[in-house]
Amino acid sequence: MAKIIELDKIGMSFEKKVGLLQPNKRIDVLRDINLDIAEGQIVAVVGESGCGKTTIGKIITGLMKPTEGELRFGGKNLYGFSLNVFSRTREQVQFVQQDSYAALNPVLTIRQSLSAPISHHYKNYSAADTEKKINEIMSFVGLTPPEQFLSKYPHMLSGGQRQRILMARAISLEPKLIVADEPVSMIDVSMRLSILNLMNKLNEMLGISFVYITHDLATAKYIARNGNICVMYLGEIVEFGSVEAVLRSPKHPYTQALIAAVPVPDPKAAKQGRDIPIKSMEITSLENRSKGCVFYDRCPYAEEKCRNKIEDTLVDGVRVKCCKIGELPEWTN
């Protein structure tokens, strides 16, 4: 499978003002991120709030320029392109945000919101062509008949319908990859599954790759069941591999804690849940993070050597950032 996007040792840091005469403090939000996304693949990025998962999404879509490392699109450095090629390339990566209400202009009708990107990027389209295209994508995302929705304003639609509009807008430029940032966390529970199924349909029928950013492991497992998962903690990828392998036998202590904490919709299984292997519930702040293992402060198995720089280890096809692989207690299901 051809790779669409490669993140090679990507780092992202921000400057924080400390005082008037003191030098600015540098905060590393992302450190040493390596991630490949192949054609037609679904990659789930999971982690708690503040771990940098949305920043990865913004870097992949080209909204933020990484301060370190190389972002390759189709094998070439994205930031080596001329402005014209850069924007042509960016068309192929689309972004679906969490808050569908904020993502749509409240004073434009759905038709206006959907036609803007089409007429901007396809200069040779006539008005009739644009209308035809809009009808096509609306039917594809399950908003039928399209006429019933096109003249409405965003506030007249439900959360689930607005999320479908965002999906329609994302596929209007026939992208190769869609980055979906928590697309279901703000809609009603009974509507969530249908949005996840829609993403599956776009993946299977149009061959669009997805980066699904979420804090919910259960939906990550559901959507990326044949794909990869990338577990993040404090700006680093701590574990990366196929969803099946990572969730069956998590290797990194953080992944283990995360999986142990997820409630399952089955009272019998849930009530005999395991204890969470973790030392404290407080997340260390990015500024005080250790130079070595990012999980050092909360890891129950941490020892002196964890304070050194940690390299990736490959175990059974899963990439783990932990120096104590093989010394940890066996994970049993």
Add this chain to the structure above:
Amino acid sequence: MENIVEIRDIVIEYKLKKYALRAVDGVSLDIAAGKITALVGESGSGKTTVASSLLNCISSPGEIVSGTVRRHTGPNEVTEVEKLGENALNEFRWKQISMVFQGAQSALNPVVTIFNQFYETMVVHENYKPKSERKKITKQEAEQRIRYLLDFVNLDADRVMTSYPHELSGGMKQRVMIAFSLLLDPKLIILDEPTTALDVITQDFIFKLLQKVNREMGIAMLLLTHDISVVAKYADYMAVMYGGRLMEYGTVEEVFEHKYHPYTRGLIDSTPAINKDVGLLRPIGGEPPDLLNMPAGCKFHPRCPQCKEICKQSEPKTVTMETGHRVKCFLYEDEA
């Protein structure tokens, strides 16, 4: 089973200029003493409105049209909440039933230290008592009580008491709110979506803590949530609400085993689980109902896969099964 609170046929309307919006219609709910009861529903299903009726603090222009809320205060003592006068109601609130509101972040006063917020509540509540029973609460007495509660929720009391809310993390603020709700030793705590803004690991810590409060202090809890997985893991009883109606009520084990009501079934079957390997799950079709334009008959019928002709015309009665399980659906009317 002993009930601490019984809600009977409560109807709550929000009176607007042109029409009245019926947010809750004919809900009856028992809350068992010393147990965790979960009230499950989507946004707009009326769960927060039902919970607010327990404290008679439904936000204006909402009001209770009919029905009763009975709080069993002793063996033969009953307080009818909606009949309490202003002073009695003020004394009742927090002392009998307290509430942890959605978004602990905004429930704390940002310009008052945690200690002063706790202390103020203790002093103010003393003033609601009849004059002869009032005591003066010294800061030392208050500190002892507050320190005990903050220790109980695993917080560093010395640090937290002198802090302002912005100096604490989300998980810490939520624990401060739990300690705060325990301040006057209530018999029931209402928890409105206590972990929605928190991460899964923090969520688990908070619920373990709530279970400790429930078991060691014997305090009953009413947990409002939309997350069916959380209910499965932490609750004893559950009630499912849809469109202002109570659709199903029973023990958590029984609801998950039988899934009598088609809505409950849809909700449970459409929730992805991390411990199971399944292919595609089937979502509940359609959209949640519009409260201003409710369908006739059963409120769930436009989305129901087992909809019959009668469901479109009239609303089903609540059927009580042998086990005490209650369902509001025509599929089970014969079994009553």
